[in-house]
Amino acid sequence: MKFTRFLIFFIVLVLIFFGIIIIERLSDEYVLIKDESEINIFVKKVKYKRGMVLLNDSISLSGNCPMLFKAKTNKNPTVLGDFSGPYRLIKKKSNDTVKIVIIYDTIYFKFIDITK
Secondary structure (H helix, E strand, O other), X not given: OHHHHHHHHHHHHHHHHHHHHHHHHHHOOOEEOOOOOOEEEEXXXXXXXXXXXXXXXXXXXXXXXXXXXXXXXXXXXXXXXXXXXXXXXXXXXXXXXXXXXXXXXXXXXXXOOOOO
């Protein structure tokens, strides 16, 4: 009798756990940047979540976009997910380059379209 109660309790906990995970995955409301997308925004808030960079809590793109030039030292950031705001992010339509403008510096990244 005790084992059946324990088993039922365990199954309910597992179902609740998976339910929370499904709700969390479905509740993310953001626009995913694709290859054919064009964007020019001023980014104030940056979050790195599940390999994705969330910009201003509404726009998402891959955080693993590599720089298009070799960094001089290992201390420099090398992927898009390493940068925090504020900065201007620019991507032209059907172009594989993402440009970040931080004050007077411009850094170019190769865009990775995760939808393909």
